[in-house]
Amino acid sequence: MPVWVLVIARAVNRLGAFTLPFLGIVLTVELGASLAEAGFVVTLFGLATIPSRLLGGHLADRLGPKRTIVVGLVGCAVAQLWIALAGSLWSAVVAVVLLGLVFEIYEPPSQAVIADVTEPAARPAAYGLLGAAVAAGAVLAGILAAALSHGSLRWLFVADAVTCLACALLIAVALPRASTSLRQDGSRGGSxxxxxxxxxxxxxxxxxxxxxxxxxxxxxxxxxxxxxxxxxxxxxxxxxxxxxxxxxxxxxxxxxxxxxxxxxxxxxxxxxxxxxxxxxxxxxxxxxxxxxxxxxxxxxxxxxxxxxxxxxxxxxxxxxxxxxxxxxxxxxxxxxxxxxxxxxxxxxxxxxxxxxxxxxxxxxxxxxxxxxxxxxxxxxxxxxxxx
Known part of the structure; x- marks a missing residue:
């Protein structure tokens, strides 16, 4: 059951992850950034995703995967809404960096949960199923992006925020609390x-x-x-x-x-x-x-x-x-x-x-x-x- 919860949640989350290709367009067309400035901001996002994954792994082992996944998804929703509502380029830059810092928090705990709740022989199929959910979400995301991109591109970020919140709600309600690699004594694992x-x-x-x-x-x-x-x-x-x-x-x-x-x-x-x-x-x-x-x-x-x-x-x-x-x-x-x-x-x-x-x-x-x-x-x- 926990694997299927993660698979469904991952598909829902990936369904909304179609905003990044449009980020540069929003920065230049709607917020007045030059091409060089837009490229710099997108680079900042990429750099911010590196510590994001490390933060996700650290929180997963300290708070537990379930709480960490919810924190990461809610953080993504907040950052996406901030970008959609940004009234200036500098406000959008802060929001983009925040998005990068929370963007990969989801990944390590979700992968850890699968290892926690499956026998070693079943893990390849479970991880493959998670990959298939990402692929299915990507196909549908392209269709959804095409439909929404005819209006203001900021609505794409609103839609992405909604899918993040829906994914967080599904994890909070349906993922068993027992699916956690948190030490019961609060001590740290190996480095x-x-x-x-x-x-x-x-x-x-x-x-x-x-x-x-x-x-x-x-x-x-x-x-x-x-x-x-x-x-x-x-x-x-x-x-x-x-x-x-x-x-x-x-x-x-x-x-x-x-x-x-x-x-x-x-x-x-x-x-x-x-x-x-x-x-x-x-x-x-x-x-x-x-x-x-x-x-x-x-x-x-x-x-x-x-x-x-x-x-x-x-x-x-x-x-x-x-x-x-x-x-x-x-x-x-x-x-x-x-x-x-x-x-x-x-x-x-x-x-x-x-x-x-x-x-x-x-x-x-x-x-x-x-x-x-x-x-x-x-x-x-x-x-x-x-x-």
Whole structure:
């Protein structure tokens, strides 16, 4: 039951998360910011999301996941309403920074709850289901954004605030209080920064996140380079989301379920690499869609198994902070990937970009046996469990 509550709440929350692409437009058109000023404000938002994840992990282990999730969602609603009502650029800047600081609080506690309430064998399917909820919400969010964007763009932020509050209410009412990794004696768990295994996962996760972000940054530019219409970008992203949803039963198939995490990760990276390599040579929309199905299946395995491994590495009372530390891989990738991708595209073209990305994915697949030896928590001494 707690997993389904989180899945439904995540879908509702993701349904409203369509405002960020319109933030720069609101800043420039409605609040008079220059393009440079708008870019700076959006950068501030991105930087603020990094401590946001750490705060979410810390609060999850001190207050409990349920309270932390509600705090983060209510904070997002307040910041979104502030942006919608802002009468000056400086007021909007403060609201955008606040939004960044609370934006990722939700993630570590929700991931920790799944680990708390599921058996290890069931975690890949549970994390995969959470990913499918995000994908489903993203598809519907695009439709909702298209409908609301015909009026004042500030209504988008009001709608996002409403979905955040609806999500917070659902968590407050339906998520059992017992779903918490809070220590009963109030003491702190282990520190993820002192666990070398977690840092190794952070390094590997950053490489994966950087590859994934290339799909968000480099793939749209590649489609345009191949003279495909801008609408092709939306079609590709929709097919990816639908693949993640439709392929969920694979997580429960016996052959996939019986794979250990590192075997599944190796297969995931191979699929990801094949799809990325295909991006470099595809010239038609059907070709790109075939590649999209392949790399999306790889993502399905990778998203579910990486969080399963991190949950297994974490001491029971430190899962929030472990998830938060691992989640920094996405903040790093979001900062690095756009620069790397655009520079490679400009200097060498799409074929080189995607060939190099594929080689990195194949290399990560080959590293999985070594990672198993270093990370498998069942082979480690209790003294190595962080803290």
């Amino acid at each position: 993820g920064w002192r666990d070398r295994r977690l840092l190794l996962m952070l390094a590997a996760g950053t490489a994966f996140a950087t590859l994934y972000m290339q799909l968000m940054v480099g793939l749209p530019l590649t489609l345009l380079d191949r003279d495909l219409p801008a609408s092709a970008v939306g079609i590709v992203l929709a097919v990816s989301a639908l693949t993640l949803i439709a392929a969920q039963p694979l997580q429960r198939a016996a052959r996939v379920r019986d794979l250990d995490d590192f075997q599944a990760m190796a297969i995931g990276y191979l699929l990801l690499g094949i799809g990325l390599l295909g991006n470099g040579f595809a010239t038609t929309l059907p070709g790109f869609l075939a590649c999209t199905v392949i790399w999306s299946l790889g993502d399905l395995l990778l998203f579910s198994r990486t969080y399963t491994i991190v949950a297994a590495l974490a001491p029971d009372k430190s899962r929030g902070r472990y998830m938060a530390t691992y989640g920094l891989s996405w903040g790093i990738a979001t900062t690095v990937a756009p620069v790397l991708g655009t520079q490679l595209l400009a200097a060498a073209g799409p074929t080189t970009l995607w060939t190099l990305c594929a080689l990195v994915a194949f290399g990560l697949a080959g590293l999985q046996p070594a990672l198993r030896l270093r990370l498998n928590p069942l082979t480690l001494r209790p003294s190595e469990l962080g803290g």
